[in-house]
Amino acid sequence: MANIVSDVICTFCGTLCDDLEIELSDDGRKIKEVYHACAIGAEKFLHSQAEDRITRPRMQDDDGNWTEVSYEEAAKYTAKILCDAKKPLMYGWSSTSCEAQSVGHEIAEAVGGMVDNTATVCHGSSLIAVQDVGIPSCTLGEAMNRADRVVFWGCNPAHAHPRHMSRYSVYPRGFFTGKGSKSRKVVVVDPRKTDTASLADAHLQLEQGRDYELLSAFRVAFRGEKLPDFVAGIPKDQxxxxxxxxxxxxFVIIYFGMGVTQSLGKNHNIDIAIGLTRDLNDYTKAAIMPMRGHYNVTGSGEVLGWQFGFPFCVDLSRGVARYNPGETSSNDLLIRDEVDAVFVLGSDPGAHFPISSVKKIAQLPSVAIDPHLTPTTAVCKLHVPVAFVGVEVGGCCYRMDNVPIESRKVVDPPEGMLTDQEFLTMVLGEVRKNKGV
Ligand code: SF4
Known part of the structure; x- marks a missing residue:
């Protein structure tokens, strides 16, 4: 009989699908097949088994040559650069468990670091808007069971969250949506003809960066008031x-993505999208939800919130938590030369930050903690490979709708490899020794 592990959580995107089945070899050491996941989710599990995987920490010299070091040496180096720095940047956190995040934040508090997560380049503007005006939201389960009107604004789940539509938003049969996709009408707002737009009942192909105007126009249209002939390039009749x-x-659910959070207007776009959702509640039930990308970026905001009161861009350099996105956000700090060491865990700024920021990271004492080889690990002085959360170690993660889900261990990590929580605990011990506390 096949050796199957069921109800496995996919720790790739913020959908956190929890119905995967993984077929293991008879001895339970190798992943043979992944069932129910999308192509990217399956690849995450299969990729963890790669023969050429880096399994020990490595230091890079000035000529780009790598030398293997022990986890103890890696922990000492990490603690030293963080303790020596006046203002170390501790960035990432979105692809690891809440437990690891919490240990990392203890280190940040001890060294007076700047703690920021990947929301800084994706849904940070949504977090600011929620702090401004609150948010009428719901869970994905409620949306699946109730939503008969689905809006995707500035997001393309067909590519970015491939099972979102089949598990929650469009195709599943819910309690009040018994005919699946036939129970729902889908509206896509996107300047591009995306694969999601090709499935929609209505595609509003607005002009790039004019979301605020179109959101305002919807609020006017709800009241039946007059609109100009075109708004954001869309005819008023449409x-x-x-x-x-x-x-x-x-029940209307509005899902929104980086097409609206990172285009002209940023957090003001989300303010007004939330206002539009409130307006809709005068006529029917409506909710709104950000399409979070990394599988535990939501958890990172939650854990930072419990520990320091703010969800990203937290400045601990003055001994108390400060928060001022635009000043205390990673790219602003790097561009203004305000940080003197960089620590990256569970993200890839080398791939996502502007090249000027990446060049700064390459010039500073730096460490990247990541199971993969990435553009970030290539520029950092130290690369610490760790076990894959959700594959080789479990841990709490928050789905995009703020529901915490406990991920599962499926196989053992390569022999002698630490988890990121274990490595961070070693670093915390070294930091305490250095600080004499
Ligand atoms: S949709 Fe996201 S969470 Fe679900 S299987 Fe695909 S990558 Fe994994």
Missing amino acids: IYEAADLLKSGR
């Missing part, structure tokens, strides 16, 4: 029609 479609639903 806007009235889409507004009526939403008002006629029993």
Whole structure:
């Protein structure tokens, strides 16, 4: 009989699918097949088994040559660069467990670090808007069971969250949506003809960066007031029609992504999208939800919130937590030359930050803690490979709708490899020794 592990959580994207089945070899050491995951989710599990995987920490010299070091040496180096720095940047956190995040934040507090996560380049603007005006939201389960009007604004789940539509938003049969996709009308707002847009009942192909105007126009259209002939390049009749479609639903859910959080207007776009959702509640039930990318970026905001009161861009350099996105955000700090060491865990700024920031990281004492080889590990002085959360070690993760889900261990990590929580605990011990506390 096949050796199958069921109800496995996919720790790739913020959908955190929890229905995977993994077939193991008879001795339980190798992953043979991954069932129910999308292509990217399956690849995460299979890739963890790669023959050429780096399994020990490595230091890079000035000529780009790598030398293997022990985890103890790696922990000492990491503690030293953090303790020596006046203002170390501790960035990432979104692809690891809440338990590891919490140990990392203890280190940050001890060394007076700047703690920031990947929201700084994706949904940070959503977090600011939620602090400004609150958010009427719901869980993905509620949306699956109730939502008969689904809006995807500036997001493309067909590619970024491949099972979102089949598990929650469009295709599944829910309690009040018994005919699956036939129970729902889908509206996509996107300047591009995406694969998600090709499935929609209505695609509003607005002009790039004019989301704020179109969101305002919807609020006007809900009240039946007059609109100009075109708003954001969309004819007014199309806007009235889409507004009526939403008002006629029993439950509207608006999912939004980086197309609206990182385009012109940023957090103000989200402020008004939340205002629009509130307006819709005068006619029907409506909720709004960010499409979070990394599988535990939501958890990072939660853990930072419990520990310091702010979800990203936390400055601990003055002994108390400060928060001022735009000043205390990673790229602003790097561009202004304000940080003197860089620690990266569970993210890849080398791939996602502007090249000027990546060059700064390459010039500073730096460490990247990551199971993969990435553009970030290539520029950092120390690379510490760790076990894959959700594959080789369990841990708590938060789905995009703020529901905590306990991920599972499926196989053992390579012999002698530490988890990121174990490595961070070693670093914390070294930091305490250095500080004499
Ligand atoms: S949709 Fe996301 S969480 Fe689900 S299987 Fe694909 S990558 Fe994994």
